[in-house]
Amino acid sequence: MDNNTIQTEVPKEQEVKQPVDKPVIKINKKTAIIIAAVIILIALIYVFRGLFVAAIVNGSPISRLSVISKLEKTSGRNLLDSLITEKLIQNEAKAKKLVISSEEINGEIKKIEDQVVSQGGTLNEALAAQGMSQEDLKTQINIQLELEKLVSDKISVTDQEVAKYISDNKISISAGQEATSTEQIKNELKNQKVSQEANALITTLKSQARINYFVNY
Numbered sequence: 001m002d003n004n005t006i007q008t009e010v011p012k013e014q015e016v017k018q019p020v021d022k023p024v025i026k027i028n029k030k031t032a033i034i035i036a037a038v039i040i041l042i043a044l045i046y047v048f049r050g051l052f053v054a055a056i057v058n059g060s061p062i063s064r065l066s067v068i069s070k071l072e073k074t075s076g077r078n079l080l081d082s083l084i085t086e087k088l089i090q091n092e093a094k095a096k097k098l099v100i101s102s103e104e105i106n107g108e109i110k111k112i113e114d115q116v117v118s119q120g121g122t123l124n125e126a127l128a129a130q131g132m133s134q135e136d137l138k139t140q141i142n143i144q145l146e147l148e149k150l151v152s153d154k155i156s157v158t159d160q161e162v163a164k165y166i167s168d169n170k171i172s173i174s175a176g177q178e179a180t181s182t183e184q185i186k187n188e189l190k191n192q193k194v195s196q197e198a199n200a201l202i203t204t205l206k207s208q209a210r211i212n213y214f215v216n217y
Contacts, residue, residue, distance in 0.1 A: 054067045150201060
């Protein structure tokens, strides 16, 4: 062989790797539905976690159920009695076909707001301090007005009662303030009678109602 001849080595034919088929996991329809339901449930629990967890302290959760349980032990009976009373009033008002208009409710809210503002506050601040919303206030006012209407036929304040109140309490009325003072005293006496008649009505309604208790506090 000629020394000047460059020998070249023909490369071996490269091996062609065949693609390896990956195993296919088949999921039937029932399993897919279960997985989807679990994912949705986890998402709902996260979104509405406030319904289940009241707080997390250093990674340790306090369940909302434990908070409710303690509240029931301390004030459950009083709260339940209050709710029963409200239900009895609402049912009686419905039976008597009493209707409370939005104008009446808004009028009472305006009175409350004016009183709060005169003391240097706002209605929203006062409601927040009580843990109440505007809707809670409207509900309470609605029930109160229903109760007042249920006993309104038994409420009347005479001039003689006003005069007796002034005499018994030795109230001195300034000249020119007679009408204003008389109106204030009438309202005070009216509120006293409303309270008395309302308590009597609630006692009667409870005695006539069929109340089944499923929880003992």
